[in-house]
Amino acid sequence: MQFTLSGNLLQGIAPYGSHGTMLVLILGFACAHSGFAYLRPWGEEWMGTRLYRLFFACVSLPLALLLLIYFFNHRYDGIILWNLQALPGIHTTVLLLSALSFFFLYPATFNLLEIAAIQKPELHLFETGITRITRHPQMVGQVIWCVAHSLWIGSSFMVVTSVGLIAYHLFAVWHGDHRLERKYGQSFRELKARTSVIPGLAILQKRQQLRPREFFRWAYLGVFSFVLILYAFHTQMVSAASRVAW
Template structure:
């Protein structure tokens, strides 16, 4: 079977990297109860981050450097206001993607990392904010770039997070039983569904938290540093390629 010329190897590489990340990240999450019992909470967090973060960085770098691979399916970058619309969607996505910023000390293992059953704030909108944030991010970047590589990347990311919804609910059900089942009954996966059918009510005062200021500052930093970030990732992949060639 002869593949079309536009279907470059990068389409398959990004899917392969995503699959490896799913195995390491979701597998590590599944092992958490056993690992925390046998090696401790802090060491588990360190090893989990050591395995996940470098691969996540590699995925981001590879995506930046190959985002225009394949065929150009549409081109909307010149449309009036499109750049602001895409940045707006991206900013909204980060407010969903990083609810864990509420516990930065736990992320860094300065305090004991724990599993939390959140029931307020963004959880009233959706029980799985990271999945929603990832979908919004994918919509924004796929719309902006319009390439087959970006479509393939986005499909892989969305499928990963849909799996994460099922996997996360299973782990929390196993760990907390009826307590988590009650949370499931009062929340929804689809954004605003539980609010629309009367199971939830938004309480805006719950969103007045320092963490959201941090997310807003991070979005502004990305806006400012985005061109520099793209240049840096390009040089980094070239650097890694040179090292691998010399080693081989």
């Protein structure tokens, strides 16, 4: 059985071609995700902390799923700029980089109860574990993911997707710092002085000290398990996405 997305939606953005459509989808997700994150103080005051978190998730998750489905269905569109898939070791390299990217994308897993709004969601100042390596691990993880998939796929669509995703996450670095400074003021400025966006820079400059013991957390086991599940069901995910006629 195939599912077809709304004809109005298709007619609205299809004229841009798959490359342009992907950029429009990334822009739409960015506006919704970062926009509602910025409006969080007012939204929580109006709707309550837990209800606003649920509202935020109900907007962001479907948009992220839409991005993923469209990416799966069009990843080889356009011109094949390079094809490295036959190179010895490239498959293993891509797998390892992809797995590594999720260990940088992990921090929210430390607060699963807050994500589900079971506990009161908070805007945290993190300075443990991987945030000692980089203050913005999500951005670093996204860059690693884009590099890995660009190496494997090599299409112009993949390059456009990577540029769009990385551009948004670079904006999110500024946006996230702005939100934290707005909430925490001097405390965040002091944390910012002790950390770095570029991975490992603060450690090399002796502004930060890596503490390996902080990486022994159940959350990392959860990330590892998630990576294994993704790998095991990757083919099924791609097949399921192909049933959406878009």
